[in-house]
Amino acid sequence: MSRWRLKSLARDTRGATMIEFAILAPIFxxxxxxxxxxxxxxxxxxVLESGVYDANRSIxxxxAQQDGWTVDDYKENVCNRLYGLFxxxxxxxxxxxxIGDFRSADYSVPLDLTCEKDCDWTEDEVWTPGGSSSVVLVQVYYRYPSILQFPYAPNRLPDGRTLMSAATVFRNEPF
Structure with a gap:
């Protein structure tokens, strides 16, 4: 190749944009x-928080008490308010x-956070909606699937899903 061709090839910048895009596109x-x-x-x-809040109105x-709801009925009521996101x-x-009063509201995550593969619930579900004027604690948890696997993402479970929760404490109306 002649000396003139090598110099002109070194000055040619027509493919620079394509190379820059190839380097930066994956990051972007x-x-x-x-x-x-x-x-x-x-x-x-x-949406989960809003669905739980709206479903709690029945309790x-x-x-819910008068119609004899079960935990599955409550789940269905919440699920109908989740717009297909779950x-x-x-x-x-x-x-x-x-619970006794508002100050005695406590909770624990019903999941083994050190699990490695399939993180299953470690506690049984509880459905005791209480009577008239009782203070009720409602907790709902869901293991939401994740597309990207960032190592230090908040609420990330070892199996790659994200733990979402909604909790509420309220006093039942006198019914």
Missing amino acids: FAILTAILETSVQFFAAQ RVGM GNCADLYVNVRP
Whole structure:
């Protein structure tokens, strides 16, 4: 190759943009995907919180107690308010129980956080919606699937899913 051709080839910048794009595109799309997944998870957590809050109205006014609801009826009521964001509503964990007063509200995560593969619930579900004017604690948990596997993501379970929860304490109306 002649000397003139080598100099002109060294000055040719027509493919520079394509090479820069090839270097930066994977980083850009990874950040964009992370933002989208985080947004969907925050949105799903808010929908879960709202669905639980709305379903609790049935307990608060005594409808669930008078109609003889079971934990599956409550799950169905919550699931109907989740707009398809949660794949399998049978994976919801529900703990509804009366407590002495508002100050005695305590909770523990019903999951072994050190599990390695399939993280199963470690406690049985509780369905005791309480009577008239009783203070009730409602906890709902869901293991939400994740697309990206960031090692230090908040609420990340060892099996790659994200633990979402909604909890509420209220006093039943006198029914």
